[in-house]
Amino acid sequence: GPAGGAAAEPGRRADGQAEGAPSLAALVAGLLRDVPDGSVRLAGGAVPFGWLTAAPGRCTLCGVCARCCPAGALRVGADGSGLALLFEHGRCVACGFCVRDCPEGALGLRRACEPAALAGEPVLLARGEEARCAACGQSLGPDALRRRAAAAVGAAGAAAAADRLCPRCRLARELPALFPGPGRRPANASSAMPVPGETPSGRG
Numbered sequence: 001g002p003a004g005g006a007a008a009e010p011g012r013r014a015d016g017q018a019e020g021a022p023s024l025a026a027l028v029a030g031l032l033r034d035v036p037d038g039s040v041r042l043a044g045g046a047v048p049f050g051w052l053t054a055a056p057g058r059c060t061l062c063g064v065c066a067r068c069c070p071a072g073a074l075r076v077g078a079d080g081s082g083l084a085l086l087f088e089h090g091r092c093v094a095c096g097f098c099v100r101d102c103p104e105g106a107l108g109l110r111r112a113c114e115p116a117a118l119a120g121e122p123v124l125l126a127r128g129e130e131a132r133c134a135a136c137g138q139s140l141g142p143d144a145l146r147r148r149a150a151a152a153v154g155a156a157g158a159a160a161a162a163d164r165l166c167p168r169c170r171l172a173r174e175l176p177a178l179f180p181g182p183g184r185r186p187a188n189a190s191s192a193m194p195v196p197g198e199t200p201s202g203r204g
Contacts, residue, residue: 050094051112052087052125058106059126061085061142065098065107074098075122076142082129083142086122089114104148133166135173140166 052074061083066074073091076083099107106126117123131140140146165173 047111047113048093049089049111049113049118050092050096050109051089051114052092052098052123053108054085054125055106055108058104059085059128060104060106060145060148061126061128062103062145064101064103068097068101070095070097074125078130079124079127082127084124084128085126087125088122089117090119131164133169134164135169136166138166138168140164 050073061076063076065085066076071091071093073088073093074085076085078084079086094109094111096109099109129143131143131146132138133140163170
């Protein structure tokens, strides 16, 4: 069986539910299918689902919440307009790990069942620009996260974020100054330092 747990019975998943059986979200959505939209709201400690919200402007799309979610209810990905944090209400078990681990304190959670979102399309919680290298176009990750990290390390970080270069392109730009050709001194080198290719006897 799976490491760290008992083997599932034949014909049943590891969670004890029969293979091919509809999920709890699908069952609840089916029960509420004929209820006029917006007329039912379930909330409280007995509700097995969570409803997540994100404070506008605080989410940096770092993806910590998606990585710590045991139910796979959150994901960060490209949506055609940049990057987006998407939430699947029918998967959320209201464990609260995402709220606990969010470095920006951007998430809010309550136990609730929103029938319209239970078995529908994922809910958009946050969206932001995807930064790309100005030289080669490679993705640099969420722009909000880069700006947040740059602000945390001061002027040097702000300068690095402003040039929008990936590590490879930044290295390609800086290497010529660090290792110039024979007969040329590296940028900012002391006059006492030997020039590459120059012998002490050849110095006047």
